[in-house]
Amino acid sequence: MNQENPTLTMIREFVALGRVEFDRPFTRDGYDSAQWKLTEGMTAPGPDGKPTEMNELLLRLLEPRAPYFDRLVLDALASGITQVVNLGAGYDDRSLRFRSPGVRFFELDLPHVIADKKRRLAATDFDTSAITLIEADLQTDSVGELLPAAGFDPGEPSLFLLEHVALFLESGAVSSLLASLAGQAASGSTLALTAEVHPQGTDSAALLATADETLFGGTSPLHTIMSRDTWMDVLKSAGWEVRDPTHVTAVDHFEVLVGGETAQVQTQFLTATA
Template sequence: MTRENPLLTMIREVCALGRAELERPSTAEGDPDAGRALVQGLRAIGPDGEPSDISLSLALLAPRAAYFDQLVLHAIAAGVTQVVNLGAGYDDRALRLRHSGVRFFDLDLPGIVADKARRLQATGTDTGHLTLVAVDLHTDDVAEVLARAGHDAHWPTLFLAEHLALFLQPGDVASLLAGLFDRAAAGSTLAMTAEVHPADLDSDLVVSTVDDVMFGGAGPLHTIQSRDAWLALFAKTGWRVDNADDADEVAAVDHFHVTVADRPIQIQTQFLTATA
């Protein structure tokens, strides 16, 4: 089983703590305070041994969290009965957005899933509608994992991959998209954040430069591509990105600036929503 990069653990916890500070929607059956209860005791320790400043992440987290929350609410309103949250970490959507007849599947590494289960049990939260699923997306077939977990491939699903692909190797991202397509009934939707660099740059050079500049060569970031490369990957694995050809319809936030080959560039986090 793949061992998690400690920097990724820190990023995961920064995101969890940051999201808990945001005002986020809940359903009539949901628990609006679940997020804060779920992250009690997390510290997001940085490389210097000190807790990270979560306030620095809020500008990135706020639009991203709102975008994916609204997708879940829209899916529920449309009658979708399955929501698969990939790399869910300590995300509380299954608790805030609980709705009769809707099953949530939260997937993550075994250690994270075990800790989340412990935290949920400690808070006495109703999890009858939630299935926690241990998976290693580097070695496991996500289609097989979902099938064993009770996911029904005959009914539409909303698949969420928020802030996940960046931390997977490109080949693992491709396998993930293909595996999800295998489980996607007609009417299913896949929503993913994709890190995007300018089209005329080499992706390997961008990734290695970002790693060196931001993490001193020890970083957990692996997949940053041009938008065209992302669209081609979605198409190759059977997914059709909504508004793929309309630049004015791109939903995105600026993630970070970096200089690659003596050229200042902006890496964007684009929100890609696709149908099978």
């Protein structure tokens, strides 16, 4: 593979390690120790190769996300959904934590991540028979082709998760992915995603360029940050209707100075129906 952006590697590992710190629910057939087991030996090395220290500031960013997405999975299972599709799943443990009879979990990520996850799953004694791992580059591949080829049934209502992933894709790829997912979403399906949102009126390209320069020294892995209104338009055009659109659920992510004004970027949590 081409060398991955080291900041992306670090963030992928860090968010999984962060979840180990939280008390979380699990199902009767699920494994409470799954996130810990999946991250054994991980250090989330930064671009300098040094392990990332877990600290309160970083945990505060992660803390609201785990319960939001955990709850959605549990609600979907309670409603009888039998397919959970986790896009850019990384080392997310929900396919183990929320293992349930008759429910299949599809996890998509880049080939080297899938290979490592396979290796990590094989090293556990968990029952992984309800997990389908799919190699995918969400920037270019069509999930509309990959999912059915992997046994996904587009006729069944499903839960689609896109947690902390869209910001790493180009905005055009985000739109195509959302439209592709809508094409696989039977009526009654739900999409839950995190969207990086900047204030209305801030120039998205200028903000991304400034963040790249000031926060990442020219190596930013972040590509999609938009106003909430733009996110709403993108989701609507792709065929998704956001639930409770006037209610904002969010955590502050970072600030950058754009055109002399401080722009607060938030991670907003959005849930939509097909």
